[in-house]
Amino acid sequence: MPELPEVETVRRGLHKLIIGRSIASAISDNPGSFPNAQAQIDAFLIGSRVTDVRRRAKVLMIDLSTDYSLVVHLKMTGQLVFRGETDFGAGHPTDSLIGELPDRSTHVTITFTDGTHLFFNDQRKFGWMKLLPTAEVGDLPFMRRVGPEPLEDDFTLRQFIDRFSRRPRTSIKAALLDQTVIAGVGNIYADESLWGAHIHPKRLVQTITDDEFAALYREVREVMNLSIEKGGSTAKNYVNAEGKRGSYMDFARVFRREGQECPRCGTTIVKFKAAGRGTHICPICQQL
DNA sequence: CACTTGACCTGTCCGC
DNA sequence: TGCGGACAGGTCAAGT
Numbered sequence: 170m171p172e173l174p175e176v177e178t179v180r181r182g183l184h185k186l187i188i189g190r191s192i193a194s195a196i197s198d199n200p201g202s203f204p205n206a207q208a209q210i211d212a213f214l215i216g217s218r219v220t221d222v223r224r225r226a227k228v229l230m231i232d233l234s235t236d237y238s239l240v241v242h243l244k245m246t247g248q249l250v251f252r253g254e255t256d257f258g259a260g261h262p263t264d265s266l267i268g269e270l271p272d273r274s275t276h277v278t279i280t281f282t283d284g285t286h287l288f289f290n291d292q293r294k295f296g297w298m299k300l301l302p303t304a305e306v307g308d309l310p311f312m313r314r315v316g317p318e319p320l321e322d323d324f325t326l327r328q329f330i331d332r333f334s335r336r337p338r339t340s341i342k343a344a345l346l347d348q349t350v351i352a353g354v355g356n357i358y359a360d361e362s363l364w365g366a367h368i369h370p371k372r373l374v375q376t377i378t379d380d381e382f383a384a385l386y387r388e389v390r391e392v393m394n395l396s397i398e399k400g401g402s403t404a405k406n407y408v409n410a411e412g413k414r415g416s417y418m419d420f421a422r423v424f425r426r427e428g429q430e431c432p433r434c435g436t437t438i439v440k441f442k443a444a445g446r447g448t449h450i451c452p453i454c455q456q457l
Numbered sequence: 458c459a460c461t462t463g464a465c466c467t468g469t470c471c472g473c
Numbered sequence: 474t475g476c477g478g479a480c481a482g483g484t485c486a487a488g489t
Binding site for chain 1: 480481482483484485
Binding site: 459460461462463464465467468469470471472473 | 475476477478479480481483484485486487488489
């Protein structure tokens with residue numbers, strides 16, 4: 170699922186819902202989803218209190234009073250859903266994609282001392298949750314290599330261009346998806362921002378002009394900010410911390426809209442493969 | 458070294 | 474209806 174806007178939406182939800190709660194128990198049915206040893210879980214998770222919920226790139230960090238953090242990557246189909254005691258059972262809102270929890274894709278269940286729950290669901294099991302000392306999160310190989318946060322106020326066009334210049338001979342779409350160039354862009358927002366900037370995804374980075382970089386910089390930020398405003402994109406099974414869908418797909422201009430009209434020029438949107446991913450463009454607005 | 462492809466899993470959809 | 478294959482929001486390791 171989740172790219173930067175979806176992970177940020179989950180972060181905001183969890184920030185509101187779980188800070189201050191203390192963890193009573195944690196159970197997992199799949200070692201790949203939560204690989205920590207039981208002794209470590211008992212020592213640093215059970216009995217701890219949630220102090221903060223942060224995000225870096227597409228990674229969530231749930232900070233604990235033990236100076237450990239639960240580091241979570243949702244990958245393609247991960248969900249982190251909070252359920253209060255009174256939500257148990259029937260009566261879920263219609264904008265929810267999921268019913269009673271746990272269900273068959275629940276791989277970790279965390280129970281707080283007040284009887285509320287946090288469920289880690291993941292249909293494809295690519296995602297993971299790891300408990301490690303908060304001070305060591307930055308030492309993870311991914312964290313060391315990941316690029317700057319594109320939505321930060323101090324992230325400049327100059328930085329944007331400099332980061333892409335590291336990969337001159339790859340396609341602009343592959344570079345956008347490369348988390349070491351800039352953080353947080355995935356397949357949806359790569360297609361959306363390239364359309365906004367009138368750039369064909371297969372253009373090589375070294376052929377992109379400064380004006381085009383300026384347009385792309387603006388689009389990446391606008392598109393992802395708009396998506397956060399809309400609660401992210403639910404293309405398939407993304408849900409926020411309350412189990413509800415995001416509505417950005419209603420505003421998407423090309424992503425998963427093959428066969429429909431380009432909102433700018435009316436040309437039929439086409440889909441093909443680029444950078445190994447399904448890719449959507451307007452063949453008139455975006456030319457090689 | 459730089460870049461691309463396959464693998465990790467499960468579910469769904471589409472064509473035969 | 475059943476079955477095989479392609480495809481799905483991400484990232485790494487292995488391959489070229």
